[in-house]
Amino acid sequence: MKQNEEIFSWESWVTIPTNSDFSLQNLPYCIFSTPNNEVKKIGVGIGEYVIDLNQMQQLNAFDTFNLSENFFLKDYLNDFIGLGKQITNAIREKIMIALKKENGTENNILFHHQKSILLPQKNLKFHLPVKIGDYTDFYSSREHATNVGTMFRDPNNALLPNWLHLPVAYHGRASSIVVSGTDIIRPYGQTKAADAEKPSFHATKLLDFELEMGFIIGKNTKLGENITTAEAENHIFGMVLFNDWSARDIQAWEYVPLGPFLAKNFASAMSPWVVVMEALEYFKVETPAQSEVLDYLKFEGKKSFDIQLEVFIKPQNSEEKLVCKSNHKYLYWNISQQLAHHTINGCNMNIGDLCASGTISGSTPDSFGSMLELTWRGSKPILMHDNTERKFINDFDTVIMRGFCEKNGHRVGFGEVNNFVLPAK
Ligand code: MN
Numbered sequence: 001m002k003q004n005e006e007i008f009s010w011e012s013w014v015t016i017p018t019n020s021d022f023s024l025q026n027l028p029y030c031i032f033s034t035p036n037n038e039v040k041k042i043g044v045g046i047g048e049y050v051i052d053l054n055q056m057q058q059l060n061a062f063d064t065f066n067l068s069e070n071f072f073l074k075d076y077l078n079d080f081i082g083l084g085k086q087i088t089n090a091i092r093e094k095i096m097i098a099l100k101k102e103n104g105t106e107n108n109i110l111f112h113h114q115k116s117i118l119l120p121q122k123n124l125k126f127h128l129p130v131k132i133g134d135y136t137d138f139y140s141s142r143e144h145a146t147n148v149g150t151m152f153r154d155p156n157n158a159l160l161p162n163w164l165h166l167p168v169a170y171h172g173r174a175s176s177i178v179v180s181g182t183d184i185i186r187p188y189g190q191t192k193a194a195d196a197e198k199p200s201f202h203a204t205k206l207l208d209f210e211l212e213m214g215f216i217i218g219k220n221t222k223l224g225e226n227i228t229t230a231e232a233e234n235h236i237f238g239m240v241l242f243n244d245w246s247a248r249d250i251q252a253w254e255y256v257p258l259g260p261f262l263a264k265n266f267a268s269a270m271s272p273w274v275v276v277m278e279a280l281e282y283f284k285v286e287t288p289a290q291s292e293v294l295d296y297l298k299f300e301g302k303k304s305f306d307i308q309l310e311v312f313i314k315p316q317n318s319e320e321k322l323v324c325k326s327n328h329k330y331l332y333w334n335i336s337q338q339l340a341h342h343t344i345n346g347c348n349m350n351i352g353d354l355c356a357s358g359t360i361s362g363s364t365p366d367s368f369g370s371m372l373e374l375t376w377r378g379s380k381p382i383l384m385h386d387n388t389e390r391k392f393i394n395d396f397d398t399v400i401m402r403g404f405c406e407k408n409g410h411r412v413g414f415g416e417v418n419n420f421v422l423p424a425k
Pocket residue numbers: 137210212244358359
């Protein structure tokens with residue numbers, strides 16, 4: 001089913017608020033539980049509701065798919081993703097059609113049993129949607145790499161010689177990736193001021209967010225196989241919002257020569273919703289112009305995504321303040337190139353692996369995707385609504401990231417990833 005203008009004209013019998021991220025054309029997946037039952041289940045977002053897929057299965061709505069009993073009672077989406085796009089897309093299509101306005105009739109299982117199937121999101125608990133095996137963090141924003149290179153090394157040679165030739169990345173840590181809503185504890189670590197003789201040990205003074213998005217691998221590959229730019233999107237299940245929490249003082253001291261370690265692995269957070277690639281198809285755009293690349297990184301057609309991104313800081317007793325507006329389409333390297341590069345040496349990918357974009361900065365100072373860049377290493381503090389200033393993130397602040405696609409009045413969104421910051425232990 002092509003995600004074209006015609007599908008975007010469809011309406012639903014479910015009341016969907018204007019500007020809802022969870023339109024009929026989105027149908028993102030999540031893992032949820034209800035207040036009186038700890039069992040985790042697979043759900044689909046629509047408007048202000050979650051569709052309980054297990055409940056639909058118990059009412060025989062998915063009989064044609066030959067799924068095992070209680071298939072949708074799952075701690076993670078991995079087994080569902082493992083069914084393959086042919087089946088997961090057919091399930092999504094079935095749900096989408098059942099939600100269409102003209103199908104709001106009593107012989108429609110979803111409509112007839114809506115009281116037990118459609119659960120208000122505000123009553124639910126959301127969990128990490130995917131069991132992440134491996135996590136890779138790219139560094140694909142030219143603006144971000146240039147800003148960081150300018151601040152930490154040399155403004156005249158801000159990009160290192162390899163940067164325009166390959167999507168730079170490092171292997172991160174999966175164990176500390178948490179779902180939105182999880183508190184972040186300010187980490188301790190080793191730092192060394194430029195003028196200090198010896199390093200010291202204390203809680204980070206430069207806690208920062210990184211505005212990123214991640215994609216979830218949807219297919220296993222074998223060691224020795226590679227994925228081409230043309231095939232890449234077929235290997236990706238969907239995308240999430242991602243805050244790659246960072247401690248800049250720890251990072252500056254530890255990162256040479258092997259790159260990020262404890263400055264990054266204390267926590268990263270993702271949105272509970274996974275938006276499938278098929279829902280994003282309508283919002284594809286051209287990738288920014290690139291220098292000549294080697295053949296395996298060449299690609300055809302539109303491979304970038306127009307996803308508007310926002311970051312807010314909410315001090316404990318004040319309103320949230322918008323501090324950054326960026327867009328996924330600014331990324332120099334698109335996700336197909338990232339995956340092609342990741343596997344060109346035969347590195348195998350597994351269902352549920354997460355590849356994050358790296359901080360997504362734009363070209364203007366209000367589009368930078370980290371406090372490091374927004375305040376230019378603390379030299380330009382940002383004023384909050386309560387008149388306090390932020391150079392980096394304070395204890396008891398909440399950082400909120402939101403993301404959505406919008407075209408011709410049609411919207412597909414990612415919800416949000418938010419975290420409250422607790423003082424160091
Ligand atoms: Mn990062």
